[in-house]
Each structure stands twice: as C-alpha cells, then as structure tokens.
Amino acid sequence: MKKVLVTGGSGKLGRAVLRDLVAHGYDVLNVDSQTLSDPICPSVRIDLTNFGEVASAILGGIDERGGPFDAVVHLAAIPAPGLVANAKTFANNVPTTYNVFEACRLAKIKNVVFASSETVLGLPFDTPPPYAPVDEEYFPRPESAYSLGKLLDETMAAQFCRWDPELRIVGLRFSNVMYPEDYAAFPGFDSDPKKRKWNLWGYIDARDGAQAVRRSLQADFKGFEAFIIANADSVMTRSNTSLLAEVFPDVPQKGNISTNGTLLSIEKAKRMLGYSPQYSWRNEVGK
Template sequence: MSRVVVTGGAGRLGRSVVAVLAAAGHEVTSFDQGHVDGLPATQVSVDLIDPQATADAFAAVRPDSVVHLAAIAVPGALPDPEMFRVNTQLVWSVLEAALAAGAEKLLLASSPTVMGYGSPGGWEPKYLPLDEEHPTAPWNGYGTSKVAMEQIVQMAVRQHGSRMRFGTFRPCFVISPEEWLGGPTQQGHTLEERLADPSLAAVSLFNYIDARDAGEFVDAWLARANDVPNGSTFFVSAPDALYDGETADGIREHVPAAARAAERLTGTQAAFSSARAEALLGWRASRLWRDCLVRAGESS
C-alpha cells in the first residue's frame, strides 16, 4: 500500500480520484480547503497558497506520491493576473513541499484549454484529433497558468528527475457521477442541456471525460510512472464526442474554422486523442455518455 496525497480531493474531479485510489488500496490523504462527507480519505484542511502551511502538511504525511488537482478550475472565474498568480503559486507550493517531504512521484492536472480553442482572436487546429504534439496557444489567464505548470514540471524534471517522477495530464470536461443523473456541470447547466444546445460544448470541441475514468488514469500513471518518459503529458479524453451525431458534422456547423481538420474524424470519434495514455499506460476511458446519461423522467 502506498501513501498518496491528493490536493483538491474535495473537488469535482478530486472526489472520484480519491475514491478510485482508495478502492485500489492506496492510503489517501486529501489536502483541501473544503471538506466532503464520506470521502474514503483522511481530510486535512490547508490553504495550499501558503508555502509554510503546505510544507508542514506534507511533512506530517510524508507521502510516496502526490496528485495535484487543487486550482481555480473555472476559466474566467478570476481576472487573468489573479488566475495566473493563484494557480501557479499552488504549483510552486506543492512542488517544493512534495520534494522536501521526499515524495517519489508527482502528477499534476493541466487542461486541454492550453490548446487555445475559443480564442477571441480566432483559433484553427493544425490537425484533428488533437494530441500532445499539437502546439499550445493559451489565450487567457487560466490556460496560460496550465502551460506554465507544464513548463514548471519540465524544469523540475531537469532539476530533480534523477530522484522523482513527474507527469501532467489534461482531463477533458470532467463529468462527475451525479452529473449523469441530472446534477449541474461545472458550467452550471445539466448534461441534457449541453447536448440539446451544441453551442455550449462546441467551443471545447465536445470534449469530456467521466471523473472515474480520470481517476483510473491517475491510478494507471502511479503504477507505471517509472516506465514512461519523465515529465510526460497526457490527454485524458473519452473516445467519443459529447455530441448527438457525427463529430465532424457538429464541428462543421459550430466551429467552422476547424471544419477542414475535422474531415479526418470518423463517426463519433473524439477531437482529442488519448492514444499516448493507451500506448504507455494501458489506460482507455470506458464510460461513454450514451451509456451513462440518465435523462429526466428515466430511472437509473
């Protein structure tokens, strides 16, 4: 059994990550300002912006591995300078504290927004499906904080790669289990509303991932981190698009600038590829919206 700290363990993604890791036999501690009842983890209340408080919390637990999810997770929730400052400060606090506490692995949540879709200046993908080789082009404080995170990780690999394994992952639009049953998504609307009005999901090319699938990705990375290139980045996407039709048709209608690139997509294929995670970690998302969604009036 290994000791794992999950920062942001009380959040939308964190709750499922904690549940999957605990079920897999890890001893999980959540570091979060918030608290949720019934989480299968020791919950420690800490403001991770504070480097000393963060260092003290890590020193008390001495985890083998750290999964850093805590962030301001909604683009636009803060002005750009504040968003960038908070999210990057959280990365520095956790990196320094994890190193000082002797952790051996650190995985951090980046975001597909690093691609730059939705840019008011216009955005056209070089190709689809997007993979980890596609250039980044963030256009707001949130996406830029995630690119900075990925660069901080590359820096950490150069400094500390001989004694610690690092990774980043870009989870697509996270859907927690209760959202399949009609609970509000991160954007406030329900999944049925998101499907009924494709313009809501079109900006992010209809991407999504079930939070439990993302949790299983984290578990797979923890198991295989020593076998994959240090500092690897992974897209974590469902294999299909959150669109009720063929993906290329939805993109053609709602994201015209990406229409030409979308010609390479077949059927309901996602516009984001998780082929690297499948090849290197043996992970593939298994929960598809067509199987999971319970529409109003249906029983689960």
C-alpha cells in the same frame, strides 16, 4: 507505493480520485482549503498558497497525518477561467503548484501527478484548432489567465524533472469533468453544435479521470509528460464529419476520424499510461 497525498480532493474530480485510490488499496490523505463532505479518507485543511503549510503536509509534519508519502497528486486550483478576477486565478494557481513541486523535491518524492487542462490546447477554439483530432504534438496556445497558468505549471514540471533525472511528473490535461447526473443535458447539445464547440465536443467522466490519475501513479517512465485525458466519445450524437463540416470547415483532419469518437486525442494516454475509458454518457442517459 501505497501512501498518497492528494491536494484538492474536495473538488469535483478530486472526490472521484479519492474514491478510486481508496478502492484500489491506497492509503490516502486529502489536503485542501475546503472541507471534505464525504468521509472518503482523512482530510486536513491547509492554505495551499502558503509554502510552509504545504511543505509541512508533504514532509509529514501534521500531527496524526504524518508521512512519508510515496507520491503526490496535485488537483487543487481555482478550476476554470472566469470564476474570479484573472490576477487572483493566476496568483492562486501557479504559486500553489510551485509550492507542491518544491515541497516534493525537499521530501525526495519522485512520483508526482498534477491536473493540467485541456484549455492549453487553445480553448475555447474561437481561433480554430490547427487540426482535428487535436493532440499533444503542437505547442500550447493559452487563451486565458487560467490556461496561461496551466502552461506555466507544465513548464515548471519539465524543469523540475530536468533538475532530477529520477523524477516523474505527469500533467493530465483533463477535459470538462462530468458526473452521471450531468448527462441528462447531453441530448440537448445536438440542436446547436456551437454550444460545445469550445472544446471540440469533449468531456471526461470523473471516474475515468480518476483512472487516469491512478495509471499515472503506476507509470514506469521518468521525466515530464503531458497527456490529454478525455472520454472515448464526444458529447454529441451527430457525426464528427457533420460537426466539423459545419463548425470548422477549414480545419485539416488528421488520420481516421470515427463517427462519434473523441476529437481530443487520447492515443498518447492509451499508449504510455494504459488509459482506457470505461464510461460513456450514452450508457447513462435514460437509466
């Protein structure tokens, strides 16, 4: 499995994913509505809300950019709530995901990875989480049009896999994506823990997010699975005990909680994907 089509490779996480796949020997085509500024791999501009264009790309119908493709990574979306009108976010993101899944079905592609979101866990946690660390065991609690769309993406993925027992679709619930240049702001978070309570002080280094995508492509199970993808630590130097006592005093604590370990549990991703974060903001600040 070497030829991979990536949607949304021009975005913040997408660029890291393209670099990682190319570095590991994959033949990659990026399709996106935006131009890829770095010549990481071949790139084609398409309208991902147009099923004909999506199907043409995935079925190998673009001149000089033909398939067949062994796998598809779907990252393209309006990337967060509050960037455009709610209806536009929903009308862009959900049909785009359907177009990708359906085109993969027609192309008989059995290996699909897509970007879900940590927001399905109940972010921004104005209503406290049911317990900490949070994991994939409780039913999603979307609190925005963006998050609702991601839940529908996951629901579609499960049903596509029900239709085809040989299909694997992996939904990665990425935390807040960061590059090393973003880490300069992290030491300032300690002064007010409520600044980052909205996602339990989590983050994902884009390079570790890319690792999760690659490991998902290499996974050997069938069906649909969703995974929280965060880094191994929090954005804070204050201890989790102190943070939870101040901000979420009534939230039950589940299992052993380390001093600065992530409160967005990555145990399932470690167990089923072999995911192992390699980067931390603590090693970047002050370089």
